[in-house]
Amino acid sequence: MRKELLVFLMVGLMALSLAASGCISGGGTSSTSGTGTTTPAKPQGEVAIVYDVGGRGDLSFNDMAYLGASKAAKDFNLKLVELQSNTEDDYVKNLETLASQKKYKVIIAVGFMMTDAVKKVAAEYPKQNFAIVDGFDKDMPKNVRMILFKENEGSALAGALAALIAANSGKDTVGIVLGMEIPVLYKFEAGYRFGVKWAEDYYKQKTGKTVNINILYQYTGTFGDPGKGYAAAKAQLDQGAWVIYQVAGGTGTGVFKAVGEYLQAHNQKMGPPFAIGVDSAQDWIKPGAIIASMMKRVDVGVYNAIKDAVQGKFTGGVVELGLKEHGVGLSTVDDVMAMFDSLPADTQKQKLKELGFNSKDELKQYLENTRKQVPDWIWQAVSELQKKIVSGEIKVPAPMDKPGIEAVRNAKTWQDMEKLAK
Secondary structure, eight states, X not given: OHHHHHHHHOOSOOOOBOSTTOOEEEEOOEEEOTTSOEEEOOOSOEXXXXXXXXXXXXXXXXHHHHHHHHHHHHHTTOEEEEEEOSSTTHHHHHHHHHHTTOOEEEEEEXXXXXXXXXXXXXXXXXXSOEEEESOOOTTOOTTEEEEEEOHHHHHHHXXXXXXXHHHHTTOOEEEEEESSOOHHHHHHHHHHHHHHHHXXXXXXXXXXXXXXXXXXXXXXXXXXXXXXXXHXXXXXXXXXXXXXXXXXXXXXXXXXXXXXXXXXXXXXXXXSSEEEEEESOOGGGSTTTEEEEEEEOHHHHHHHHHHHHHTTOOOOEXXXXXXXXXXXXXXXXXXXXXXXXXXXXXXXXXXXXXXXXSSHHHHHHHHHHHHTTSOXXXXXXXXXXXXXXXXXXXXXXXXXSHHHHHHHHHOSSHHHHHTTOO
């Protein structure tokens, strides 16, 4: 499965392994000479990206970071250099290797776990621009841009969707499977819980019926073990979970497998029960089993950091993207098809065959039919919640420590949770 996922992410870029640490170069454009021969255009600069231990192929923030960086490299005719961190010990080494070359317009570090390493290396190379995805430190050097997301807001939509699907089916349980227990994942969990509680209130107002949706949750401790994701999701399905939100990177592909097997065992082509994907538009991976994905537009944050560096507009500090900034949100069918269309034609043909479709139109129709298993009023309710969050009428808590998430877990209503929002 991992090999297949990697194929999906090779969006027109030829990868070349350069070292044991996993250095890959690419990017740039081409030009045509008077003889008709196409030759690579000389790159107008270089940018670099360092992945965390989850690595490429996670269909999560590492892959989304790559998509943003590769698009920027193409748009601005840059050479893209990639380094894979095989262990946490590689973080400082990889960053120092790049920074010491003093030639990159910006070095992108992907993931919260590289925060300390970026802080250290950026202080040693104050003239080098850095950007880190999901990392924050109030004392971070001024040459570092911290790209953060309001995952709590997007996850609130996922929670509302999950709870309303469950309530509409006469069910009382939903689930969430997470990766490592780190602060940024508390934001996902808190948002999901908020959305579930908001949906309980909405459902009562619409139907006059009181529902109490139980939330099963498990931190698997990893972003790269589909087996653990499968086991966690299967256990939640066995306990009655009707929708499961995966927030576990590559581990989460096991959630899709578990839901798919449940549907097959019950002779269903489409849910419910459903899974909800994360980070990228993952709906296509298991059509019929995934109702939507909470997209975290890491690609947008990375692309903008490179664009600003190229144009001489790069600034350090915090850049936070939420629903209002289109940094998070639930995937649409168009989002999924746009992702699929970015694949090379031969890869699209291969994936369609594997998924059992004769054309992209068939895939699109299947995804649309899957969404029709959920009544329009539920989608409208989720849209209503989104509008209220964007307008500021509703605020979603975003805890970043254990006491904060415990307070959210113990709250009885979404209004109580809202009081915890800062």
